[in-house]
Amino acid sequence: MGxxxxxxxxxKMCGKTALTVAVAGAAARAATxxxxxxxxxxxxxxVTADGKPLxxxxxxxxANWIFHYPYHSTPALLIRVEDxxxxxxxxxxxxxxxxxxxxxxxxxxxxxxxxxxxHALSTDNKDTSFLNYRKVRNQMTGHGRVITCCAHASxxxxxxxxxxxxxxxxxPLAAVLLEHDAGTDELFATGLMGSELxxxxxxxxxxxxxxxxxxxxxxxFVKGDTIAMPVSDYSEDAIEC
Amino acid sequence: xxxxxxxxxxxxxxxxxxxxxxxxxxxxxxxAGSGASPxxxxxxxxxxxxxxxxxxxxxxxxxxxxxxxxxxxAKYLKKNNPKFDVVMIEPNSTFFSCxxxxxxxxxxxxxxxxxHSYVDAAKNNGYIWxxxxxVQLDREKRRAFTTAGYIxxxxxxxxxxxxxxxxSVGVKDPGEAARLAQTYPAGFKPGSExxxxxxxxxxxxxxxxxxxxxxxxxxxxxxxxxxxxxxASYFKAEGIxxxxxxxxxxxxxxxxxxxxxxxxxxxxxxxxxYQTAATITxxxxxxxxxxxxxxxxxxxxxxxYPRVRAARLIEDLxxxxxxxxxxxxxxxxxxxxxxxxxxTYIAGDARPMPFSxxxxxxxxxxHIVSRMIAARAQGKDVPWESPNTICYSMVDGEGKQSIMVxxxxxxxxxxxxxxxDVKLIEKWSKKLGKAxxxxxxxxxxxxxx
Numbered sequence: 001m002g003x004x005x006x007x008x009x010x011x012k013m014c015g016k017t018a019l020t021v022a023v024a025g026a027a028a029r030a031a032t033x034x035x036x037x038x039x040x041x042x043x044x045x046x047v048t049a050d051g052k053p054l055x056x057x058x059x060x061x062x063a064n065w066i067f068h069y070p071y072h073s074t075p076a077l078l079i080r081v082e083d084x085x086x087x088x089x090x091x092x093x094x095x096x097x098x099x100x101x102x103x104x105x106x107x108x109x110x111x112x113x114x115x116x117x118x119h120a121l122s123t124d125n126k127d128t129s130f131l132n133y134r135k136v137r138n139q140m141t142g143h144g145r146v147i148t149c150c151a152h153a154s155x156x157x158x159x160x161x162x163x164x165x166x167x168x169x170x171x172p173l174a175a176v177l178l179e180h181d182a183g184t185d186e187l188f189a190t191g192l193m194g195s196e197l198x199x200x201x202x203x204x205x206x207x208x209x210x211x212x213x214x215x216x217x218x219x220x221f222v223k224g225d226t227i228a229m230p231v232s233d234y235s236e237d238a239i240e241c
Numbered sequence: 242x243x244x245x246x247x248x249x250x251x252x253x254x255x256x257x258x259x260x261x262x263x264x265x266x267x268x269x270x271x272x273a274g275s276g277a278s279p280x281x282x283x284x285x286x287x288x289x290x291x292x293x294x295x296x297x298x299x300x301x302x303x304x305x306x307x308x309x310x311x312x313x314x315a316k317y318l319k320k321n322n323p324k325f326d327v328v329m330i331e332p333n334s335t336f337f338s339c340x341x342x343x344x345x346x347x348x349x350x351x352x353x354x355x356x357h358s359y360v361d362a363a364k365n366n367g368y369i370w371x372x373x374x375x376v377q378l379d380r381e382k383r384r385a386f387t388t389a390g391y392i393x394x395x396x397x398x399x400x401x402x403x404x405x406x407x408x409s410v411g412v413k414d415p416g417e418a419a420r421l422a423q424t425y426p427a428g429f430k431p432g433s434e435x436x437x438x439x440x441x442x443x444x445x446x447x448x449x450x451x452x453x454x455x456x457x458x459x460x461x462x463x464x465x466x467x468x469x470x471x472x473a474s475y476f477k478a479e480g481i482x483x484x485x486x487x488x489x490x491x492x493x494x495x496x497x498x499x500x501x502x503x504x505x506x507x508x509x510x511x512x513x514x515y516q517t518a519a520t521i522t523x524x525x526x527x528x529x530x531x532x533x534x535x536x537x538x539x540x541x542x543x544x545x546y547p548r549v550r551a552a553r554l555i556e557d558l559x560x561x562x563x564x565x566x567x568x569x570x571x572x573x574x575x576x577x578x579x580x581x582x583x584x585t586y587i588a589g590d591a592r593p594m595p596f597s598x599x600x601x602x603x604x605x606x607x608h609i610v611s612r613m614i615a616a617r618a619q620g621k622d623v624p625w626e627s628p629n630t631i632c633y634s635m636v637d638g639e640g641k642q643s644i645m646v647x648x649x650x651x652x653x654x655x656x657x658x659x660x661x662d663v664k665l666i667e668k669w670s671k672k673l674g675k676a677x678x679x680x681x682x683x684x685x686x687x688x689x690x
Binding site for chain 2: 117119120121122128130139140141142150151152153168200203204237239240241
């Protein structure tokens with residue numbers, strides 16, 4: 001695939017332009033290709049805050065964790081649902097079907113999705129996290145075991161490709177593709193599927209992302225390892241609603 | 242005379258060009274043979290020329306009003322049908338958000354959150370913002386006359402919002418109403434009114450700051466209650482010997498009643514005096530007094546909120562329902578079209594349905610109506626869907642804590658319109674306070690990005 005030079009050139013195109021190219025490439029491939037596939041997506045290992053590899057079996061049930069992928073500044077939720085999450089057909093923002101591959105790891109229960117709400121881009125940052133997975137039923141929507149966005153009450157089903165269950169969002173959260181190494185029990189983020197919103201995300205939050213992650217770093221791919229931790233550790237305020 | 246030959250616009254051209262047949266016989270027009278100077282004859286001005294717009298690439302849709310309805314409508318008309326040529330007409334140079342403005346009064350947020358660019362909204366979403374006002378409409382020829390020229394269209398969506406009905410507070414003389422509007426602006430039509438209220442607070446010495454809840458289906462049900470809470474918070478934080486007096490014709494708040502009542506009692510004791518069954522029947526602007534059925538209330542300063550009506554434009558265009566006490570538009574409640582005219586729509590706060598007049602309601606409604614128009618332009622249709630009223634109120638300015646409600650609407654034969662799917666969180670919290678602000682930020686992204 002791409003060597004270092006290719007990837008640097010790809011990253012230079014930055015944000016939306018680069019991704020548009022990736023989409024065009026993806027569309028040219030087989031009919032069963034997902035609706036969006038990030039070309040040259042980094043393969044990144046999930047580690048805990050101390051740098052040690054995150055072991056899938058150590059991820060608690062109903063975990064509401066966060067890591068950054070594929071860019072340094074783009075958050076994703078890492079969730080362990082209770083029941084096995086089977087593959088599911090969901091529709092992207094253009095109404096095109098794609099097959100979400102389901103959960104990985106023990107009992108196929110570990111899933112990950114971009115923490116950028118498909119309605120109006122509410123997100124999770126160091127200060128406040130509006131998108132959270134909770135086991136308990138929330139007051140605002142009456143749903144439990146779902147990802148809720150506490151800005152305008154969109155609800156997504158993490159066990160079914162983050163399909164929209166309620167609220168104003170019109171398409172699922174983009175899915176982060178995971179791999180579980182059965183031998184080492186390690187977890188890897190390997191790609192994306194669904195309607196990505198990174199171009200809009202960068203545009204909406206550029207000023208803050210540059211400050212928090214660095215002027216160039218915010219829009220470059222993570223490499224090697226990426227840290228995963230509970231949202232409540234990462235964010236000052238994980239909003240419940 | 243030289244002027245006339247330069248423009249080439251004589252009196253006859255004016256009569257031909259503009260559909261203002263009545264103006265020709267009205268006052269101000271020089272009639273033939275009157276002997277008055279032709280140079281002073283009324284000139285149609287921008288009403289007689291085409292607006293400076295690119296040639297329409299597809300069917301042209303005009304959106305009148307750049308508020309929460311119009312901005313959402315313009316963007317999503319284009320998104321739902323990229324072949325549409327969309328023009329949004331709005332006279333204000335800048336968008337100022339009425340929702341969340343109470344938070345700014347108490348310095349919880351800054352105006353950078355509230356001010357947004359129409360230029361950006363139009364540029365980002367592939368439509369044209371024409372700065373101007375709609376003045377006249379020829380629905381037969383489908384020609385809209387604006388202060389920036391006339392525009393031929395295929396569909397027009399009127400979302401011009403509200404105007405104030407000062408007669409409802411006993412101020413019937415238009416001159417007195419104008420003086421009242423300027424001296425104690427209500428603060429529910431965004432921009433200067435809000436700047437004035439902020440300045441009043443910053444200059445407030447002591448005494449009563451009067452607020453009131455209007456009768457009828459007024460814009461922003463929780464607005465006066467939230468404003469009372471945040472001004473009370475402001476007085477307390479600034480050590481001002483002031484008190485908010487909130488006059489309410491109802492016997493309890495019109496929305497989130499328990500939440501507001503608890504807040505008045507637990508958070509704002511000594512700074513907020515809530516009086517129920519109090520209807521304003523008269524205002525003495527110079528005497529700084531309002532009259533209610535039970536006596537006069539004196540104040541040091543005020544923001545007086547009369548009953549609302551649909552923007553006068555709706556009535557001027559002959560589209561108001563004469564049976565509507567708020568002069569709202571007459572439309573099919575489920576299709577949003579004017580009776581007998583599938584090319585004219587009315588949406589936003591000028592609508593007659595008794596939905597909450599709120600930003601979230603208008604935004605979600607415009608998502609739906611834009612889908613309807615896009616579908617119908619292609620010979621299809623989409624079913625009616627209820628708008629969604631999600632509404633946060635910050636009851637504690639110091640702690641930045643809010644309450645919220647989330648509701649939809651349903652129509653029952655024989656009963657009419659009512660709320661449905663209501664979720665209410667009346668226990669204030671900092672988390673809801675944060676969600677309150679994010680609610681606004683997300684919708685500004687929806688309308689402007």
